[in-house]
Amino acid sequence: MECRKNEGGAFEHSVGEYVVYRNGCIYRIADIRREDLCGDGARMYYVMQPVFEERSLTYVPADSCEVGRLMRKVLSREQINSAIEDAETRELEWPSDSKARAASFEKVIVDGDAAGTLLIFKKLSEYKRSIEKSKKKLYASDARILANAEKAVTEEFAFSLGIDKNQVIPYIKARLGAEAD
Numbered sequence: 001m002e003c004r005k006n007e008g009g010a011f012e013h014s015v016g017e018y019v020v021y022r023n024g025c026i027y028r029i030a031d032i033r034r035e036d037l038c039g040d041g042a043r044m045y046y047v048m049q050p051v052f053e054e055r056s057l058t059y060v061p062a063d064s065c066e067v068g069r070l071m072r073k074v075l076s077r078e079q080i081n082s083a084i085e086d087a088e089t090r091e092l093e094w095p096s097d098s099k100a101r102a103a104s105f106e107k108v109i110v111d112g113d114a115a116g117t118l119l120i121f122k123k124l125s126e127y128k129r130s131i132e133k134s135k136k137k138l139y140a141s142d143a144r145i146l147a148n149a150e151k152a153v154t155e156e157f158a159f160s161l162g163i164d165k166n167q168v169i170p171y172i173k174a175r176l177g178a179e180a181d
Contacts, residue, residue: 012068013046018159021060022070022110024117024152026051026159032062046071051159072112075160083114084175092119102141109148114156118172121149 013019017029027048036042037059044062060067075083095101105124108116124146128138138146157172158165 013062013071013073018051018074019048019071020074020112020152020156021048021058024109024148024155025053026074026155027058030057035059052155052165070110075114075156077160080114080157080160081175083118084172086115087118087122088176090115090119092116092123094123098139098141102145105145106148109145109152114153117149117152120145121153124149 013029015029015032019027019029021027027050029046030049031047032044033047034042035045037045045059046062046067048058048060050056050058060071093104095104105120108120124138124142127142128146131138137143154165154168157163157168161168161171163171
C-alpha cells in the first residue's frame with residue numbers, strides 16, 4: 001500500500017486540524033512530534049485529543065500507511081446533508097451470517113462512508129426494534145456495530161453541525177422531512 005502525503009512529502013494532517021479517526025471519534029490534532037513510545041526508536045506521531053473526551057490523548061504514528069485510510073478530515077455541513085440524502089436512496093446489502101455482516105459493516109464505518117454508516121445505523125436500529133418485539137436480542141456483533149455506527153454518526157454530525165449529540169437524530173428526521181415535501 002502506498003502512503004498518502006502532501007506535496008513535498010509533508011504530513012497529510014496538521015496541528016489544530018479536526019479529524020475523524022478509525023472508531024468514528026472526532027479528534028483535534030494537538031501536536032506532531034517525535035516520540036519513542038515502544039522502545040523501537042523514535043518516530044513521528046500525531047498527538048490527538050478527543051473532542052468529546054478532553055482528558056485523554058491518542059498517539060497515532062504519522063508515518064504509517066494506515067493513517068491515510070483510517071484518519072480523515074471532518075465532514076462539512078454540506079457533506080453531511082448530502083450523506084443524509086444519499087442514505088435515504090441507497091440500498092444496504094444484509095449478509096445473513098452475523099460475522100460477515102459485522103465485517104462488512106465495520107469496513108463501511110472505518111472507511112468513513114457517512115451515508116453508509118447512517119444507513120447501517122438506521123437498518124440495525126430497525127432490526128433491533130423488530131426482533132425485540134419477539135423477545136429476542138441482537139447478536140453481540142450487531143449490537144457492537146450499532147453502537148459504533150451511532151457514535152460515528154452522532155459525534156461527527158453534532159460537531160460539524162454545531163449541535164448537541166442528542167439533536168442529531170431529530171436533525172436527520174427534519175432534513176428528510178424537508179426533502180420529502
